[in-house]
Amino acid sequence: MTDSAGKPLAPGPEYLIRRLTVIGVGLIGGSLARALRRARLVEEVVGCGRSLDNLHRAVELGVIDRYSQDPAVAVEGADLVFLSVPLGAMAPTFSAIRDHLAPGAVLTDGGSVKGSVVADARQVFGQVPERFVPGHPIAGTEHSGVEASFAELYRNRRVILTPLSTTDPSAITRVQAMWEACGAEVIHMDVDHHDEVLAATSHLPHLLAYALVDSLARLHENDEIFRYAAGGFRDFTRIASSHPVMWRDICLANRAALGQMLARFQGELAELAAAVERGDGDGLLGMFERAKAARDRYVGRLG
Amino acid sequence: MTDSAGKPLAPGPEYLIRRLTVIGVGLIGGSLARALRRARLVEEVVGCGRSLDNLHRAVELGVIDRYSQDPAVAVEGADLVFLSVPLGAMAPTFSAIRDHLAPGAVLTDGGSVKGSVVADARQVFGQVPERFVPGHPIAGTEHSGVEASFAELYRNRRVILTPLSTTDPSAITRVQAMWEACGAEVIHMDVDHHDEVLAATSHLPHLLAYALVDSLARLHENDEIFRYAAGGFRDFTRIASSHPVMWRDICLANRAALGQMLARFQGELAELAAAVERGDGDGLLGMFERAKAARDRYVGRLG
Numbered sequence: 001m002t003d004s005a006g007k008p009l010a011p012g013p014e015y016l017i018r019r020l021t022v023i024g025v026g027l028i029g030g031s032l033a034r035a036l037r038r039a040r041l042v043e044e045v046v047g048c049g050r051s052l053d054n055l056h057r058a059v060e061l062g063v064i065d066r067y068s069q070d071p072a073v074a075v076e077g078a079d080l081v082f083l084s085v086p087l088g089a090m091a092p093t094f095s096a097i098r099d100h101l102a103p104g105a106v107l108t109d110g111g112s113v114k115g116s117v118v119a120d121a122r123q124v125f126g127q128v129p130e131r132f133v134p135g136h137p138i139a140g141t142e143h144s145g146v147e148a149s150f151a152e153l154y155r156n157r158r159v160i161l162t163p164l165s166t167t168d169p170s171a172i173t174r175v176q177a178m179w180e181a182c183g184a185e186v187i188h189m190d191v192d193h194h195d196e197v198l199a200a201t202s203h204l205p206h207l208l209a210y211a212l213v214d215s216l217a218r219l220h221e222n223d224e225i226f227r228y229a230a231g232g233f234r235d236f237t238r239i240a241s242s243h244p245v246m247w248r249d250i251c252l253a254n255r256a257a258l259g260q261m262l263a264r265f266q267g268e269l270a271e272l273a274a275a276v277e278r279g280d281g282d283g284l285l286g287m288f289e290r291a292k293a294a295r296d297r298y299v300g301r302l303g
Numbered sequence: 304m305t306d307s308a309g310k311p312l313a314p315g316p317e318y319l320i321r322r323l324t325v326i327g328v329g330l331i332g333g334s335l336a337r338a339l340r341r342a343r344l345v346e347e348v349v350g351c352g353r354s355l356d357n358l359h360r361a362v363e364l365g366v367i368d369r370y371s372q373d374p375a376v377a378v379e380g381a382d383l384v385f386l387s388v389p390l391g392a393m394a395p396t397f398s399a400i401r402d403h404l405a406p407g408a409v410l411t412d413g414g415s416v417k418g419s420v421v422a423d424a425r426q427v428f429g430q431v432p433e434r435f436v437p438g439h440p441i442a443g444t445e446h447s448g449v450e451a452s453f454a455e456l457y458r459n460r461r462v463i464l465t466p467l468s469t470t471d472p473s474a475i476t477r478v479q480a481m482w483e484a485c486g487a488e489v490i491h492m493d494v495d496h497h498d499e500v501l502a503a504t505s506h507l508p509h510l511l512a513y514a515l516v517d518s519l520a521r522l523h524e525n526d527e528i529f530r531y532a533a534g535g536f537r538d539f540t541r542i543a544s545s546h547p548v549m550w551r552d553i554c555l556a557n558r559a560a561l562g563q564m565l566a567r568f569q570g571e572l573a574e575l576a577a578a579v580e581r582g583d584g585d586g587l588l589g590m591f592e593r594a595k596a597a598r599d600r601y602v603g604r605l606g
Contacts, residue, residue: 215571217597226601244591268518288547294520298529
């Protein structure tokens, strides 16, 4: 292993996973492979992806042992298959691997929207496979590609699994053990609830950051305005440097919940604009105090 | 000095400022005093403020030498007076010190909106004093109070001065030298342009962060939703932990420019919501790519 590991977390003569196939060896998939390798819980990692350069780099970095650019070949003999491709690529990837999964293979994913992934699986497989465990690690940075991956990405983060009533309990157990080995806390949630919660806490903030930066970029052609941005602005808009294709796919995949959340926020913003317009200091102060209290209680202590 | 200084930056037998009065010894005023002390450019610092506890603490920390809670007393004999009070307190503070400033004293401030401060000065003094140099250090954290202050706050930050055509050039030079001694880059700008630029890069982002957190807090009474917020959300909403009274005052003081910027952003958000609604992937991707490119070019390199 050329992973920048420290001591292995477990000696593990008994591997949790004999052969892990990671389709999409980027920040999310690469970090999972690194964490499992460091914990010595995986014997072999096979990568799959569109960019040969990225796959070569993944081998050089020791994140994967080998690769195939054909998903059907990459999943051969794998006992665990992890899909970390943009949401728009889930359906074609399911199609490509459908007839090539090993018997008993557990399939899971890292998609940021669960309703669309479950619908894609249902459409491609006829019904959602019993050994498919939809999942979503709540972790990431604004960077992408295997270069950006690191073994600690999931430590003290939450992973949400959204199994169906028909999902095989042993497959759930296995996926849960995998994420816990990466240092994550695993939570179970309904598919729809997941998509609502994420629309509010992740998808809407990303859209606001993109909209703000785009709005400013359109305001002054020469971008002079960004020169005066202070630390708060940089923090606020960091997520606007995220992967545009990934976020387009998330918006399309979570249209319904995101549309509701956007409408809600537009209402809140209209109230706020009206308070500014009429100089309603008490109204503004009330909102700011509620928001500060909520953030300090539930987010501030996390840093 | 009990400042956590390192080596002094300048030996300075010749003080730039003999007696500095800081009205409002919080993050902004306290950090200015610390930086000037560390650079040995100030002989004596007098504090003034409403909280006795904070003033006691400022003396203990070595940020100020002594204090008075009466602005008229605090400014006696000061050759430089720095106002770092909430915008709503500027006019009463001007009134309190008007007849007590030493001859030749230079007056400057750190208010986040310049139009309202200049208007307050004009109203209280009859005309804007020639030795008043309106200023705004583009620096801060979400914390407040003298405990949060530190000497490095202004290092490599920008300070915008918005002198009028009637402002005494020697007063401008003195204020500029003061900020440069703190490690800041000083920029001159028209009052109105300052207020537009700050509405876009600071005031609007703060309002969006407050509105987002408040919107989520109202969505789920038990705040369960915040449990699933990831790093992006924490960064995005950090500024919602800022001082509510200060931000109420900023909104009221910069109503006109902020109202325009809010309207502009509401238009952008409506476009975005429409693109989500109709599933316009190309439209979404175009906006995300423009925003990412703009941020990466102008903000990303700053961290």
